[in-house]
Amino acid sequence: MAEAVAEEAKAVQGIEVEPSYYVEPETIGSFDAIIVGTPTYHHDTTVDIKRLFEEAASQNVALKGKIAAAFGSYGWSGEAPKLVLEIMKNRFEMQTSEPPLLIRYTPDQAGLEKCRDFGKRIAERLIHAT
Numbered sequence: 416m417a418e419a420v421a422e423e424a425k426a427v428q429g430i431e432v433e434p435s436y437y438v439e440p441e442t443i444g445s446f447d448a449i450i451v452g453t454p455t456y457h458h459d460t461t462v463d464i465k466r467l468f469e470e471a472a473s474q475n476v477a478l479k480g481k482i483a484a485a486f487g488s489y490g491w492s493g494e495a496p497k498l499v500l501e502i503m504k505n506r507f508e509m510q511t512s513e514p515p516l517l518i519r520y521t522p523d524q525a526g527l528e529k530c531r532d533f534g535k536r537i538a539e540r541l542i543h544a545t
């Protein structure tokens with residue numbers, strides 16, 4: 416999913432994408448937009464994602480006004496991307512792009528196309544915001 420999101424985002428002129436499996440909290444302040452991919456386990460996001468934002472908050476990493484989006488694979492309830500968007504909106508005052516993109520289990524071709532469209536939409540929003 417992340418690769419498909421990144422693929423079309425970086426196809427937008429003027430956009431650079433840095434896909435990362437793991438990021439240090441202090442580095443996320445250097446991006447203009449943050450797109451988080453998170454699966455839903457036990458109605459929640461992952462410990463790593465929570466820790467990332469907890470540590471960013473404790474280090475006062477400034478994310479205010481930056482564009483935020485979230486996507487994820489899920490099975491039956493799919494809360495995680497919405498929870499992450501709430502953190503980015505309420506705790507960091509980021510401009511969230513709603514709704515999050517949810518794909519049930521593994522994306523098929525149509526699901527991957529939704530991921531590409533999602534990446535393109537966020538990238539275009541960023542271009543128009545700058």
Ligand SMILES: Cc1cc2nc3c(=O)[nH]c(=O)nc-3n(C[C@H](O)[C@H](O)[C@H](O)COP(=O)(O)O)c2cc1C
Pocket residue numbers: 454455456457458459488489490491492493494519520521
């Ligand atoms: C232990 C476990 C707990 C899960 N809990 C949820 C859940 O609460 N809600 C949901 O929508 N899906 C749940 N799922 C399904 C996963 O979100 C789904 O399998 C998803 O595709 C996993 O993505 P990943 O392969 O990228 O980790 C759970 C799966 C497992 C194995």
